[in-house]
Amino acid sequence: MFAHPDFSKVSTAHSTRKIKDMTDVLMDKTWITYPDKILYDMYREVHLSDAELLEMKKAQLRYDITVIPPSMLGPEFVKTAGHYHPCPDYCSAEGAEMLSYPEVYQVIRGTATYLLQKKDLSDFIIVEANEGDVVLIPPNYGHVTVNADSEELVMANWVSDAFDSEYEPVRCRAGLAYYVTEDGIAQNGNYDKMPPLSYGKPKSYPEIDLYSGVDMYGLVNDLEKLDFLVNPQNYPDLFKKPFYEC
Ligand SMILES: O=P(O)(O)OC[C@H]1O[C@](O)(CO)[C@@H](O)[C@@H]1O
DSSP, X not given: OXXXXXXXXXXXXXXXXXXXXXXGGOSXXXXXXXXXXXXXXXXXXXXXXXXXXXXXXXXXXXXXXXXXXXXXXXXXXOBOOOBBOOOOGGGGSTTOOOOOOOEEEEEEESOEEEEEEETTSSOEEEEEEOTTOEEEEOTTEEEEEEOOSSSOEEEEEEEESSOXXXXXXXHTTTSSSEXXXXXXXXXXXXXXXXOOEEEEBOOOBGGGTBOTTSOGGGGGGOGGGGXXXXXXXGOGGGGSSOSSBO
């Protein structure tokens, strides 16, 4: 089993997504009977000590845990609502490269299917990740996590705390361009242009000390390694493809 700190004794901000919060991003809504059913739990600013939390806040970083039990959303496997991240302030400078805030996930338990959709619809990547795997969400990619497994999925993320996620671009087209269903991958008919679909495998990122199989909470003692999440413009090479193994 993947070794991970025990956060159960620490109280953190808790929120949920219910079926009724997801109706705009579903492939099919006709099956809904229990709109108040909780689909997943999100724990924000998870930490082991107040001192660590303080350091995280100073570095504008957040460590969260999300728990997604298996369930079906009609034909779709349970998934997160899906969102994009905005661009940091530097993007408004003339000639600046548009690199929105990235994020990094690690699977603690279970299996995750990450869907990554580039904002200009030039790319769509599906990454399946198992316990301990690290998955980088590069700038400009919207993302959804699917639990297509029969076990509970527990995953962690490091992300900048300096922004609010953007839900509208996903909501207005009823989800990302592809759905993960019990019959395989299905196209979302609300897209005029379908992004080309490819599959990737998780890999390690030694340049930023993120290794599959090594618990990434440990970076709380080395938060400058996560500066790429706050200042993506300083790390253009990190975000050159391929982000994943083929
Ligand atoms: O906000 P959504 O799309 O429901 O996705 C939830 C996920 O996004 C995050 O808020 C971070 O991007 C996670 O903490 C959580 O797993």
